[in-house]
Amino acid sequence: MQYQMNKFLFAMILTELEDAVGRENCSTRVIDKVTHSVDYYWLSRMWADRGCRMPEADFVVCPGCAEDVSKVLKIANYYKLPVTTWGAGGGTQGGAVPVCGGILLDTKRMNKIYDVNTESMYIECGTGCVYKHVEYAANEVGKTTMHYPSSLTCSTVGGFLAHRGIGVSSTKFGKIDDMVLKMEIVLPNGDIIETSPAPKHAAGPDLNQIFIGSEGTLGVITKAQMRIYDEPEVRRFRGFLFSDLSSAIKAGRELLQKFKPSVMRLYDQAETSSLIKKIVGVDRKGAFMNIAYEGVKELVDVEGKILLDTFGKYGAEDLGSEYGEKWWKEKITFFYPGHMMDIPQMFGTMDTIAPYDKIEKIYWAMKEAVESNFPQARFIAHFSHWYEWGTMLYDRFIIDGKDVPADPVEALRLHQAVWSVGVRAAIANGGVVNDHHGVGIKLGRFMKEQYGPAMQVFEGLKKSLDPNGIMNPFKLGL
Amino acid sequence: MNMTEFSKKHVDSCRFCWMCHHICPIGNATGQERNTARARALGISLVNRDAIALEEIIDNIYECATCSACAHTCVTGWDPVLFTREARLKAALAGALPEYINILIDNCLDTGNAYGKEDISPELKEIISKHGEKTDTLLWLGTDARYMAPAQGINAVRVMEKYAPSFTVLEDEPDCGTHLDFLIGTAEETKNIMQSAADIMNNYTKVVIFDPADAKTIKRAFGEMGIELSCEAVTFTSFLAPLAKGEKTLRDAAIQDAFQLSRELGETEPIREIVSKYAYIREFLLNGEETVWAGNILMSRYMGRVIKKVAEMRISNAESIGAKYIITESVGEYVSLKSVKQDKIGIIALENLILGEY
Numbered sequence: 001m002q003y004q005m006n007k008f009l010f011a012m013i014l015t016e017l018e019d020a021v022g023r024e025n026c027s028t029r030v031i032d033k034v035t036h037s038v039d040y041y042w043l044s045r046m047w048a049d050r051g052c053r054m055p056e057a058d059f060v061v062c063p064g065c066a067e068d069v070s071k072v073l074k075i076a077n078y079y080k081l082p083v084t085t086w087g088a089g090g091g092t093q094g095g096a097v098p099v100c101g102g103i104l105l106d107t108k109r110m111n112k113i114y115d116v117n118t119e120s121m122y123i124e125c126g127t128g129c130v131y132k133h134v135e136y137a138a139n140e141v142g143k144t145t146m147h148y149p150s151s152l153t154c155s156t157v158g159g160f161l162a163h164r165g166i167g168v169s170s171t172k173f174g175k176i177d178d179m180v181l182k183m184e185i186v187l188p189n190g191d192i193i194e195t196s197p198a199p200k201h202a203a204g205p206d207l208n209q210i211f212i213g214s215e216g217t218l219g220v221i222t223k224a225q226m227r228i229y230d231e232p233e234v235r236r237f238r239g240f241l242f243s244d245l246s247s248a249i250k251a252g253r254e255l256l257q258k259f260k261p262s263v264m265r266l267y268d269q270a271e272t273s274s275l276i277k278k279i280v281g282v283d284r285k286g287a288f289m290n291i292a293y294e295g296v297k298e299l300v301d302v303e304g305k306i307l308l309d310t311f312g313k314y315g316a317e318d319l320g321s322e323y324g325e326k327w328w329k330e331k332i333t334f335f336y337p338g339h340m341m342d343i344p345q346m347f348g349t350m351d352t353i354a355p356y357d358k359i360e361k362i363y364w365a366m367k368e369a370v371e372s373n374f375p376q377a378r379f380i381a382h383f384s385h386w387y388e389w390g391t392m393l394y395d396r397f398i399i400d401g402k403d404v405p406a407d408p409v410e411a412l413r414l415h416q417a418v419w420s421v422g423v424r425a426a427i428a429n430g431g432v433v434n435d436h437h438g439v440g441i442k443l444g445r446f447m448k449e450q451y452g453p454a455m456q457v458f459e460g461l462k463k464s465l466d467p468n469g470i471m472n473p474f475k476l477g478l
Numbered sequence: 479m480n481m482t483e484f485s486k487k488h489v490d491s492c493r494f495c496w497m498c499h500h501i502c503p504i505g506n507a508t509g510q511e512r513n514t515a516r517a518r519a520l521g522i523s524l525v526n527r528d529a530i531a532l533e534e535i536i537d538n539i540y541e542c543a544t545c546s547a548c549a550h551t552c553v554t555g556w557d558p559v560l561f562t563r564e565a566r567l568k569a570a571l572a573g574a575l576p577e578y579i580n581i582l583i584d585n586c587l588d589t590g591n592a593y594g595k596e597d598i599s600p601e602l603k604e605i606i607s608k609h610g611e612k613t614d615t616l617l618w619l620g621t622d623a624r625y626m627a628p629a630q631g632i633n634a635v636r637v638m639e640k641y642a643p644s645f646t647v648l649e650d651e652p653d654c655g656t657h658l659d660f661l662i663g664t665a666e667e668t669k670n671i672m673q674s675a676a677d678i679m680n681n682y683t684k685v686v687i688f689d690p691a692d693a694k695t696i697k698r699a700f701g702e703m704g705i706e707l708s709c710e711a712v713t714f715t716s717f718l719a720p721l722a723k724g725e726k727t728l729r730d731a732a733i734q735d736a737f738q739l740s741r742e743l744g745e746t747e748p749i750r751e752i753v754s755k756y757a758y759i760r761e762f763l764l765n766g767e768e769t770v771w772a773g774n775i776l777m778s779r780y781m782g783r784v785i786k787k788v789a790e791m792r793i794s795n796a797e798s799i800g801a802k803y804i805i806t807e808s809v810g811e812y813v814s815l816k817s818v819k820q821d822k823i824g825i826i827a828l829e830n831l832i833l834g835e836y
Contacts, residue, residue, distance in 0.1 A: 024783070030534040032510070034524060035517040038494075045494045048520065051527035062509055089511060090496045109509035113798075128509060132500040140763050140798050153551075154496030336554040337491035 013079055017061050020071035025062040025109065032060040036086055036104045041094035041442060042348060043412055049343045050408040054097060057104030064109045066222040070190040076103055076470050077189060083470050085216035087159030088130060090151045093440025095163060095215045100473045107158050110222055113137045122181050122225040127158030134226060143228040146173040150335040158221050163438025164213035168331060169262040170385045177212045184223035185211055188466040215438055216472040218465050232294035236304060237324025240316040242287040246360060251314035253356050256388045259303050263292035264386045271380040279334055280326050290324045344401030346415055350422040352431035355390035362429045363393055369425035374418055376403040392435040439476045447477030479525050479532060479568050485561040492519035492556050498548035503771045504541060507787035512538050515548040515558035522565055532574050539565050540579055541781065544660060545737045545771040563663040570662040578780045583661050592657040592776055595625040602628040605635045606647045615645040616682040620689035621653055622809040626775050630809050633829040634688045641721040656695040657776055669703050676705045684710045686717045690736035690808045697743055713739060715807055719748035722832055728757035732801035735769035736808035749807050756831050760801045773814025789814040796823045805831055
């Protein structure tokens with residue numbers, strides 16, 4: 001915005017936005033602005049905890065469909081107003097925080113289930129649907145989405161697509177980008193487009209994959225076809241204890257060459273002796289690994305045998321099914337206040353991903369970087385999404401409240417510093433900026449460090465689609 | 479806001495937790511982020527830190543139905559209803575309530591009902607007059623049925639006539655405190671109203687409570703407020719479950735569990751026992767303790783469009799499971815669901831189902 005907003009112009013823009021989405025769906029109330037100023041991002045939470053107000057939007061608008069979004073974006077372009085898209089606010093990277101003010105575009109009114117298609121096995125829905133509601137729609141016809149992230153109940157379809165999210169059964173069923181068939185998107189200039197009628201084509205680059213992970217910087221995803229699956233005939237669990245991380249990763253790698261479990265989670269010694277002990281009850285030294293495998297019973301029987309044979313070769317102790325079943329039951333409990341880290345602690349998840357030949361080195365490098373530079377920090381990790389070629393590292397740092405500066409700016413400084421050493425250690429050893437939480441404002445500064453000259457591809461797209469730079473400014477390093 | 483430390487602990491846990499985001503019937507109907515437990519907690523926490531004024535959040539505090547869906551789904555036991563109710567009380571004590579809430583409170587204190595009604599309908603009065611004689615059993619109709627849904631009150635009496643040998647209905651039945659408890663929680667005024675009602679109930683051996691909202695007040699809130707009840711208080715549904723008889727003809731009937739019975743009092747089976755005598759049940763995906771609130775009359779007075787959307791959402795839930803009817807046990811939910819103009823799902827109150835009049 002290159003001009004000074006004044007009361008008259010503010011009122012003019014407000015009436016135009018009300019005209020676009022309806023007066024009751026357009027707000028300048030403090031409660032709406034405050035509510036949309038704090039998401040799951042630690043810095044926004046800390047800021048609010050210290051009694052400070054985060055940057056707020058000037059207008060909160062709730063469009064009901066792509067046509068409404070189009071009108072809003074045309075207004076925003078005309079007045080050069082920033083537009084920040086908000087799903088349900090469950091993001092950890094500050095991607096939905098309206099740091100430049102302007103328009104906050106909340107998508108949750110676009111929550112219609114358009115089609116539950118059991119022939120082609122997808123649900124077409126508005127991207128404002130909380131994913132749990134899509135799961136409900138699938139359950140009503142005896143199907144399931146197989147997308148079970150910890151944020152299932154608190155993130156929207158659009159939110160998962162915008163930051164390329166993932167659920168706990170990803171090893172077999174994939175990430176969100178594997179689960180989407182087609183999308184409707186409103187471009188920054190207000191044009192409404194659809195991606196190709198089906199994915200996996202040779203009709204040029206995949207439009208889906210250009211917008212998935214773009215975090216609201218290239219447009220607003222308004223509708224999507226998300227895959228559904230038959231409920232498995234059986235789902236079995238098996239817990240294992242490995243003496244060390246290295247043998248566990250090797251065992252996991254070998255297993256993935258044979259079949260794909262749905263859940264595959266390996267916890268380092270530090271996390272096994274803390275969170276896993278507390279929630280699942282495994283009170284043993286070593287690295288706990290939980291496996292779920294599911295589907296048609298005859299196949300699952302064979303997979304169970306392969307699993308035991310493979311892990312046996314690496315000295316894994318078979319803990320039976322009890323811990324795995326407990327983990328499945330409690331898989332979301334980890335994230336409730338009282339179990340999850342919370343203010344006054346400082347914490348963050350620095351998830352990354354790499355091929356097998358690099359991932360263990362990354363783990364040790366990040367651990368060393370965080371613990372040696374910040375002796376007050378604890379470092380715990382697990383490996384929770386596996387592929388034939390590599391796995392992801394879900395590593396977290398935790399600093400107890402007594403070691404976190406009371407002054408919000410000093411706390412921000414410490415937070416930034418920890419992230420910098422952690423993420424740079426990952427990049428230096430062959431990892432990426434992030435695996436499945438996205439970039440947001442938190443990690444934008446690392447994008448150029450990772451991509452180098454490749455960043456101009458993203459910048460070119462941004463410049464072409466959003467010449468006025470209104471869409472989610474200062475996110476994704478764009 | 480001078481909240482208790484206990485409530486503050488809940489506020490500070492919920493303000494940054496999104497886990498119940500999916501479950502709020504109002505948030506799901508409006509799509510508004512402020513209609514979530516975490517938004518209310520965040521707002522209160524910022525008031526507690528002097529970052530915003532209480533006046534900025536008070537409307538939002540009254541946009542909550544206190545249906546406990548959020549608290550019920552929380553695996554660690556945090557309770558957004560707890561601090562929402564306390565915030566209402568503190569705001570009342572601070573003189574910071576919105577005018578539209580003050581009017582409802584004044585009505586409760588002046589007329590014994592939040593709607594400010596002075597009298598009940600002649601038809602209801604007539605049927606009540608037939609049961610004015612003192613017996614062991616008192617049928618407690620409640621203010622919603624008496625003043626806002628007299629047809630339901632009349633039918634409740636008719637159902638009782640069918641299955642109970644003798645019972646009493648009070649022409650001047652007082653308020654039992656349900657509305658004031660919703661509006662300002664555990665205030666002295668609420669307690670006084672509850673005590674007056676309890677004093678009357680204690681003249682009977684048994685009190686059959688027609689409205690689930692009153693059942694929650696009488697069977698639970700009375701105790702929490704230290705009000706002793708010497709009579710046996712039973713819900714209309716649990717009283718009728720072993721008695722009702724009928725022909726099973728209706729197909730695809732979904733039961734709209736009243737959260738006051740299913741979640742707050744743990745009573746889910748009596749309505750199923752009754753409905754299964756008249757209809758083939760097709761359950762909502764979210765039923766029993768998981769039920770989704772479908773609106774009430776009191777909140778319609780100050781946020782009618784939203785309550786209509788809440789009801790529309792529940793009707794949409796019924797459509798998506800292939801139900802043809804919704805059977806209600808709550809007066810407020812029946813009125814709310816009936817207010818939606820649609821012809822896909824039949825809305826039938828339990829008393830109408832039993833009478834075969836739908």
